[in-house]
Structure formats: C-alpha cells, structure tokens
Amino acid sequence: MSDLKKQLRDDLTTAMKARDELRTATLRMVLTAVSAEEVSGKEARELSDDEVQAVLRREAKKRKEAAEAFAGAGRAEQAERERAEGDVLADYLPAQLDDADLAAIVADAITRTGASGMKDMGKVMGAANGIVAGRADGSRVAAEVRRQLG
Structure with a gap:
C-alpha cells in the first residue's frame, strides 16, 4: 500500500x-x-x-x-x-506555486523549447507541466503561457 x-x-x-x-x-x-x-x-x-x-x-x-x-x-x-x-x-496535496514561481517556470520552458509564438503553445505546455507536476492548476499554467507568448 x-x-x-x-x-x-x-x-x-x-x-x-x-x-x-x-x-x-x-x-x-x-x-x-x-x-x-x-x-x-x-x-x-x-x-x-x-x-x-x-x-x-x-x-x-x-x-x-x-x-x-x-x-x-x-x-x-x-x-x-x-x-x-x-x-x-x-492538506494532502503539495503547496501550490505562487504566480512569480509559475512565471519563472514558464519563461524557462519557453527558452528551452525555443518557442516564438502561440503556435508553439503545445510544446511549452508540455515542458512546463512536466516541471509543475501538480503544483499549479493547468488553467493557470495555460494562462501564463498565453500571457508570455502573446
């Protein structure tokens, strides 16, 4: 168990x-x-x-x-x-990331994937979600990716 x-x-x-x-x-x-x-x-x-x-x-x-x-x-x-x-x-879930940490993770994912616009959102989401791993809601991650790519 x-x-x-x-x-x-x-x-x-x-x-x-x-x-x-x-x-x-x-x-x-x-x-x-x-x-x-x-x-x-x-x-x-x-x-x-x-x-x-x-x-x-x-x-x-x-x-x-x-x-x-x-x-x-x-x-x-x-x-x-x-x-x-x-x-x-x-109480049983990991602490949620604050906005500044989430923004830093997304910025790093954009750099690593070489994303240049909204057409690369899927690649960035995949990279960011791998790092975030449940510490932020997917909608928050997507909103931050859109903000930084847009």
Missing part, C-alpha cells in the same frame, strides 16, 4: 474517532475514488503515491468546480460545504 493511501486511511480512523463528520465524509469519498481507480481497467492494481495524488487533485478540482456552480446558483450552504471538502483535500 502506498504511503499516502495509508496516511489517508489512518487519518480517516482518527477523524471517525474524533467524530469529525466533514473530514470523515471527505476522506471516505477520496478513498472510494482511489479504490475505484485501482480496479478500473483490465486488471486490479495498487496505485503509487503519484497516482493517489492525481486522484486527490482530480477530486479537489471537482470540489472547486462544484463550489463555483453552487455559488452561482445561489446555494451558499452547499458551496461552503464543497469548499470545506476542498480544504481537507488540500
């Missing part, structure tokens, strides 16, 4: 003992998503820490999008619940 998955299970046990309903429900949800990912495909497999982090990122993104949808529909209570679940998931 991956270290991150073991930590999630241990934290779930702790949250259940503490009767922390939000944390318990969120950790159960993410462990269910991890289990579903493990049995998807042709044969069952054990996920690595990186793959578990990818599931965590995907679930955190779902929470963020749901919070925005609920807020847009005037359902503040549900939006707040989704944000709170996203905060629980954020």
Whole structure:
C-alpha cells in the first residue's frame, strides 16, 4: 500500500474517532475514488503515491468546480460545504506555486523549447507541466503561457 493511501486511511480512523463528520465524509469519498481507480481497467492494481495524488487533485478540482456552480446558483450552504471538502483535500496535496514561481517556470520552458509564438503553445505546455507536476492548476499554467507568448 502506498504511503499516502495509508496516511489517508489512518487519518480517516482518527477523524471517525474524533467524530469529525466533514473530514470523515471527505476522506471516505477520496478513498472510494482511489479504490475505484485501482480496479478500473483490465486488471486490479495498487496505485503509487503519484497516482493517489492525481486522484486527490482530480477530486479537489471537482470540489472547486462544484463550489463555483453552487455559488452561482445561489446555494451558499452547499458551496461552503464543497469548499470545506476542498480544504481537507488540500492538506494532502503539495503547496501550490505562487504566480512569480509559475512565471519563472514558464519563461524557462519557453527558452528551452525555443518557442516564438502561440503556435508553439503545445510544446511549452508540455515542458512546463512536466516541471509543475501538480503544483499549479493547468488553467493557470495555460494562462501564463498565453500571457508570455502573446
């Protein structure tokens, strides 16, 4: 079992003992998503820490999008619940890059790929995403690449 998955299970046990309903429900949800990912495909497999982090990122993104949808529909209570679940998931993800660090990574990727305009955006995105590795949302990376290439 991956270290991150073991930590999630241990934290779930702790949250259940503490009767922390939000944390318990969120950790159960993410462990269910991890289990579903493990049995998807042709044969069952054990996920690595990186793959578990990818599931965590995907679930955190779902929470963020749901919070925005609920807020847009005037359902503040549900939006707040989704944000709170996203905060629980954020505890297990690497810290997000700030704008200055992201700009530096994108500038380096542009230099390394020899990009000269928007036609090279795909090459730059590939190089930048390899370095960023989950520490920034893809839309933030794309916006920064567009800004620097445009």
